[in-house]
Amino acid sequence: MKKRILAIMTFAALLSLASCGKVVEGQPSANTITTTKSAVTASTTAVTTTEAQIATTTAANDESKEAAEAQTTEAAQNTYSEAATEAAQQQAVPAGGGDQTSNQSAPQQSNAVSSDTAPTPNDYNYGPAPAQYNYDGLTYIQGVLIANKSYSLPSDFNPGLDATCQNQFYKLQNAAAQQGLNIWLSSGFRSYDYQAQIYNNYVARDGQAAADTYSARAGYSEHQTGLAIDVNQIDDSFAGTPEAIWLENHCHEYGFILRYPQGKQGITGYQYESWHIRYVGTDMSYPIHASGLTLEEYFGIDSYYH
Numbered sequence: 026m027k028k029r030i031l032a033i034m035t036f037a038a039l040l041s042l043a044s045c046g047k048v049v050e051g052q053p054s055a056n057t058i059t060t061t062k063s064a065v066t067a068s069t070t071a072v073t074t075t076e077a078q079i080a081t082t083t084a085a086n087d088e089s090k091e092a093a094e095a096q097t098t099e100a101a102q103n104t105y106s107e108a109a110t111e112a113a114q115q116q117a118v119p120a121g122g123g124d125q126t127s128n129q130s131a132p133q134q135s136n137a138v139s140s141d142t143a144p145t146p147n148d149y150n151y152g153p154a155p156a157q158y159n160y161d162g163l164t165y166i167q168g169v170l171i172a173n174k175s176y177s178l179p180s181d182f183n184p185g186l187d188a189t190c191q192n193q194f195y196k197l198q199n200a201a202a203q204q205g206l207n208i209w210l211s212s213g214f215r216s217y218d219y220q221a222q223i224y225n226n227y228v229a230r231d232g233q234a235a236a237d238t239y240s241a242r243a244g245y246s247e248h249q250t251g252l253a254i255d256v257n258q259i260d261d262s263f264a265g266t267p268e269a270i271w272l273e274n275h276c277h278e279y280g281f282i283l284r285y286p287q288g289k290q291g292i293t294g295y296q297y298e299s300w301h302i303r304y305v306g307t308d309m310s311y312p313i314h315a316s317g318l319t320l321e322e323y324f325g326i327d328s329y330y331h
């Protein structure tokens with residue numbers, strides 16, 4: 026940078042000299058000196074602005090989710106020492122679930138970074154997300170917060186409905202509306218305690234074995250992640266409706282996947298739920314949708330109460 030400043034200053038000085046040569050030959054006036062000074066000042070300002078822009082860009086990059094993930098990956102790949110894990114955890118802002126965790130204990134991100142300055146994945150190289158890592162009692166696989174019968178959530182994990190998930194749902198809803206379809210949010214975030222109530226009611230009504238096929242025990246519900254949404258009529262009558270068909274074919278365009286598809290109960294641990302979508306972000310929803318696999322199959326994990 027020093028070299029650049031020097032070069033620009035020299036250039037500016039030469040420019041000024043060239044112009045003063047025309048105007049006041051051999052007789053530098055106060056005016057000339059002022060011109061030279063202001064030219065140099067202007068160049069210095071230009072350099073300063075450039076530096077500020079670089080600093081801003083760097084800050085934006087540093088604070089982006091992808092950068093945090095990349096750093097996490099690097100740290101996780103380099104070593105398994107506890108210190109590295111801790112560092113990785115502090116920097117980890119996993120897709121989707123990251124908002125909650127960062128609100129809880131990770132360093133707060135500056136609000137100064139607008140979406141306009143957020144870098145795209147092409148702005149830098151980052152390695153693959155770590156296959157699996159744990160953060161504060163939560164399990165992430167490739168940045169996706171996992172909640173199923175094998176992977177539980179702490180009872181005090183209480184993030185509310187994720188803001189990105191909610192916004193993406195509204196986009197999905199609008200897109201469906203443009204097709205004349207009416208999709209609405211029936212159930213979003215459910216706390217540990219509320220899930221316990223729901224589950225216990227089902228157990229009282231149908232018995233535990235039956236309840237376990239369609240309702241999660243407290244601490245195992247995807248709704249507690251704040252990243253799952255039930256739409257419309259939450260029962261089998263929704264299946265086969267134009268809304269359900271559209272949802273299955275298009276929800277991935279907004280970062281969602283149909284979480285419990287038909288015929289996959291042995292894998293997901295739950296009956297077909299045409300109404301339950303899970304936000305994973307478009308980076309994951311597209312490949313998962315294209316694969317035709319459930320989240321469990323895609324990540325190679327199981328889902329049963331151990």
Ligand SMILES: [Zn+2]
Nearest residue numbers: 253254255301
């Ligand atoms: Zn649901």
